[in-house]
Amino acid sequence: MRQDHLITATQLSRDDIEAVLDRAREVAADPEAYAGRHAGTMLALCFFEPSTRTRMSFDAAAQRLGIDTIDMGDVDSSSVSKGESLADTVRVIEGYADSIVLRHPSEGAATLAAEFVDVPVINAGDGAGQHPSQTLLDLHTIRENHGLDDLTVGIMGDLKYGRTVHSLATALTNFDARQHFISPESLRLPRSVRFDLHETGAQVREHDDLEAVLPELDVLYVTRIQKERFPDENEYHRVAGEYRIDADTLDAAPDDLTVMHPLPRVDEIAPDVDDTEHARYFEQAHNGIPVRMALLDTLLENAEAAEGMEVDR
Amino acid sequence: MSDHELRVSKIRDGTVIDHVEGGQALNVLAILGIDGSEGLGVSVGMNVPSDRLGRKDLVKVEGRELSQSEVDVLSLIAPEATINIIREFEVVEKNRVTRPDRVVGVLSCPNRNCITNADEPVDTRFEVVADGVRCDYCSTVLRSDIADHIDV
Ligand SMILES: [Zn+2]
Numbered sequence: 001m002r003q004d005h006l007i008t009a010t011q012l013s014r015d016d017i018e019a020v021l022d023r024a025r026e027v028a029a030d031p032e033a034y035a036g037r038h039a040g041t042m043l044a045l046c047f048f049e050p051s052t053r054t055r056m057s058f059d060a061a062a063q064r065l066g067i068d069t070i071d072m073g074d075v076d077s078s079s080v081s082k083g084e085s086l087a088d089t090v091r092v093i094e095g096y097a098d099s100i101v102l103r104h105p106s107e108g109a110a111t112l113a114a115e116f117v118d119v120p121v122i123n124a125g126d127g128a129g130q131h132p133s134q135t136l137l138d139l140h141t142i143r144e145n146h147g148l149d150d151l152t153v154g155i156m157g158d159l160k161y162g163r164t165v166h167s168l169a170t171a172l173t174n175f176d177a178r179q180h181f182i183s184p185e186s187l188r189l190p191r192s193v194r195f196d197l198h199e200t201g202a203q204v205r206e207h208d209d210l211e212a213v214l215p216e217l218d219v220l221y222v223t224r225i226q227k228e229r230f231p232d233e234n235e236y237h238r239v240a241g242e243y244r245i246d247a248d249t250l251d252a253a254p255d256d257l258t259v260m261h262p263l264p265r266v267d268e269i270a271p272d273v274d275d276t277e278h279a280r281y282f283e284q285a286h287n288g289i290p291v292r293m294a295l296l297d298t299l300l301e302n303a304e305a306a307e308g309m310e311v312d313r
Numbered sequence: 314m315s316d317h318e319l320r321v322s323k324i325r326d327g328t329v330i331d332h333v334e335g336g337q338a339l340n341v342l343a344i345l346g347i348d349g350s351e352g353l354g355v356s357v358g359m360n361v362p363s364d365r366l367g368r369k370d371l372v373k374v375e376g377r378e379l380s381q382s383e384v385d386v387l388s389l390i391a392p393e394a395t396i397n398i399i400r401e402f403e404v405v406e407k408n409r410v411t412r413p414d415r416v417v418g419v420l421s422c423p424n425r426n427c428i429t430n431a432d433e434p435v436d437t438r439f440e441v442v443a444d445g446v447r448c449d450y451c452s453t454v455l456r457s458d459i460a461d462h463i464d465v
Contacts, residue, residue: 106430107426108429108450192452
């Protein structure tokens, strides 16, 4: 990966992804070797939208590399409510930190932020847009369980607003995965993501239910369907109920099916799935640490190299 | 006097936009931000027989020459258009429109949740793709509805 920002999964080539995941594997095998590697640098955590785990995951990954973190705190108490532009906010924060992790409720926020600062920006979720660091840890989880070649992946739930889905689907096109999208009609993939999939000639099929496709899958990626996506609560309960899985559902699945979820889950995966061989979502969440360490390490290394080139010139 | 000249009279100084795809003339005016209130002399020909397009539209604007960003957006809805600059009743310049790689600061993003709609100090920027344009910030794709989002 030569760039020093991570904004969308579209910018990631197969080589970029594999380089980060190779490094994540090294980190996982020998975390001590990476301890303190970036001591004396600072990472700013800018979450304009509530998040606990992504923020903690980046914080923990940074600290394991010796990076100190500063946190913008809750949005209500920050300058956002006073109407400061994002462009101004990140330009100020650039003076405090060597890299920025940004989550923001508007699509395109990270793209904009990266245009205004020279330090690496990592998109940790922009509205219903993208969440590419999640995708890297998703791919790491898939790779460690199945490899990344000749995959059949089912992605189920809220495909319209689910930013983890958008990033994963685009990234999977690098590996020629067969992708099945399972969702209610009203929550199908948005036009922007279809566009990217279409551009790459990806093999994509859409389904109303899981049943027919389940026996073919290597990976089932489940996402939450949120109540606020439906005008009517009864409609929500009726629809969401059709996209829940439990241990019985998985009777029809291949033995080596990997079930994933970006978490937090509510009730779309019943607790009885946790005890099956299929459940990999806690492992997936834990993978956030080595993968985000590898990502931060890569981006900071690239930024330092770029700086060195500027001096030479 | 030919049929053609009967429909649309000659202008002294200004721009003639010819070979506009049939039905797009009013969108061309929308792109140029012309609604009559500027007091410019405007004549519009619609569904004029054309060898090249079957039927074409034609727009003549008195006393106004087009900017590059206007021509860029025009190319999206009227890719076959020719732009004739008229001075003293003579065509002094005749150009085909070309599709730009990007359209900057002219369209507004139809995605209300796009960061470019949030009072940030940036121009909108759209990549021109096969059958429309695409927001550089939020990736929203805009196709036939381009003219509704012109923000000149
Ligand atoms: Zn946009």
